[in-house]
Amino acid sequence: MERIIIDMDEVIADPMGEMIEWYRREHGGDVDFGKMDGSWLKGFPEKDQAMVLERLKSPGFFRHLPVMEDSQDVLRELNKNYEVFIVSAAMEFPNSLKDKLEWLADHFPFLNWRQIALTGSKDLVFGDYMIDDHVKNLKGFKGKPYMYTAVHNLGVTGYDRIGNWKEAAKIFLK
Amino acid sequence: MERIIIDMDEVIADPMGEMIEWYRREHGGDVDFGKMDGSWLKGFPEKDQAMVLERLKSPGFFRHLPVMEDSQDVLRELNKNYEVFIVSAAMEFPNSLKDKLEWLADHFPFLNWRQIALTGSKDLVFGDYMIDDHVKNLKGFKGKPYMYTAVHNLGVTGYDRIGNWKEAAKIFLK
Known part of the structure; x- marks a missing residue:
């Protein structure tokens, strides 16, 4: 069975969407999508970035994130045809x-804890395919990398892309 | 630089030692080292194994564990000569x-968070050497495996062994 390594944030979970919604609702502010090259945090006004980062680091934030559209249905099928691992660079x-582990148990109950890894670096893992939104994670990968499109990586070239989970299904579930 | 993957429990941290000491102190009981083949938990009297497992799963247990003798000195030197990763199968x-991460920051401050991975399975990681006390972790490893001797693995054959960190220094730091 071929192995697919799948990222969490901006790929199956939506921390950016959750943060923007909270920021609009609680602070009446808005973000500039044009300034997000490299990191969505940079799209928030500079004066509020420390506050956003603090929320990102606080207990519970990753426990209640929206699920990316169609990711549950597609991962359920991938899990029948591939060796699926969820790998999130979360040590920072x-x-x-713990939030990430519980979130996965809630929304992807067909995966078990043996299929999950929380790492500092993804240089450590190997597989046939990696789906990720960051060059730093994809660039050292020995298998076939796919850039999952996110607003912060629109300027990146040199990778085959997956724009949403329906596209992923077309690639991996023929 | 060659990569060494090092386990935590029974290799650089001592949960078994901590549990036995607590069991003697708080419950006046003792363990049977002759019954630990495969798992040190089996050395505790059967009636108390559920209690021991509950303590193992409770917050804080892995935060305050003894450090294995000489592991700090040897890992500090290994870290200058190898790409060191700490990989613990902790998802269960x-x-x-979080306890494991904070324990590492306390006792191995020369390692940074990029060098740490908490996984469900170790089938996912690759490197040149792996030091671990469990067959399940070593058996799929593509590099050179070393069995770190622990009371629960004394009956295992077929692996080169490391009995303590002074021996590890002799192998890796010539």
């Missing part, structure tokens, strides 16, 4: 670890 | 995740 955010 | 114990 110690409070996110 | 969600409460251990």
